[in-house]
Amino acid sequence: MTGISTSDLQGFVMVAESGHLTDSAAQLGVPQPTLSRAVRRVERGVRAELFERRGRSLALNARGRAYLPHARRALAELAEGAGKVSRLMDPELGTVRLDFMHSLGTWLVPDLLRDYRALHPGVDFLLHQGDARSLVDRVLADAADIALVGPRPAEAGTDLSWHQLSVQRLALAVPEGHHLAAVAGPVDLREASGEPFVGMLPGYGTRTLLDSIAAELGFSPNLVFESMELSTVAGLVSAGLGVALLPLDDPYLAPVGIVLRPVDPPQYRELGLVWRAGALAAPPVDQFRSFILRQGNG
Incomplete structure (x- = not known):
């Protein structure tokens, strides 16, 4: 493919899709002879004619049809690469890949995004929601920032x-x-060891805490239902399906029809952010992370 530039590939794809040099040149904003030379360079690069020339129109031949999907993929890969470079360079126009647990989608994440986008409206966010374990794995695999x-x-x-x-x-x-x-007042979780429990699915943060706390206290919870949403857990407790371990002061977890008794000895749910240690500098990500850290310290 020696001598073929990105603009040559773009010209080839445009002509392949339209079948006309004149129309394609107008859309690309280049003179027709310039586009014609670009198509010729692509053909020389692959050492084969890719079009059947019929007067003013061009139709892909079998070789051209075989080459077209590869040209499209090459352009897509180049565009993706340019995007990755861009997000590493401009803190105001880049992209942040932000993952978060389901229970934070009703308050923490909307609050952070609202405040940040007011200050930096050009930054894009790619959002992903899931359980704590899978989110940690995504950060480790560089699928999230x-x-x-x-x-x-x-x-x-x-x-x-x-x-x-x-x-x-x-x-x-x-x-x-x-x-x-x-x-009223605090309760030893062992008093509920014989009760049916409503809990989160394995991998979710509150489920991890329930399993570890119960193991330390010497019992295994009898899970009668497992959910992806803390609000569902609370609702099923209110319906009498079982008991549950829930955060005491979640601002959007309305405890209707249930009683919350703090666990004694006290147990806590930590909330925080993680990022890969030693990750390459990425100004959009670094700026957003600094913003979150300032919020947490405020």
Whole structure:
């Protein structure tokens, strides 16, 4: 493919799709002889004629039809590469790949994006929502720049950098009228060891905390339902399906029909952000991360 430029490939694809040099040259904003020479360079580069020339029109021959998808893919790869370089250079026009847990999509993430976009309207965000474990794995695989997760992952301090944003005390959620709702104040989670539990699916942050806390206390929760949403867990507790471990002060988790008793000894849900340790400098990402860190320290 020696001697073929990106503009030559663009010209070839345009002519292949339109079938006319004149129309394609007008769309590209170049003289027709310039476009004709570009098509010839592509043909010389692949050492074959790619069009059947019929007067003023050109139709792809079998060789041209075989080459066209590769030319399109090459242009797409080059555009993607240019985009990756761009996001590494301009903090005001780049892209941030932000991942977050489901439970943060109702308050923390919208608040951060609203405030940040007011200051930096040209920055684009690619958002992904999931469980804490898969989000951590995505950051490690460089599929995401930053993830908002909890609790602090095991890789923090080695493969990942971590910054704590907030801490939520955990509570045992029980339905109104439940015998564990009759007493106010903190509760030892072992008092609920024989109860049916409603919990998050494995890999979700609150489920990880439930499993680890219960294991430390010497029991395994009897899970009767597993969900992807804390609000669903709270709703099913209010319906009497079971009890649950929930954050005590989540601003958007309305505890209707349930009683929240803080766990004793106190247990907490850490919320923070992670990013790959040693990741290459990326001004849009670095600027957004600095903004989050300032919010957390404010």
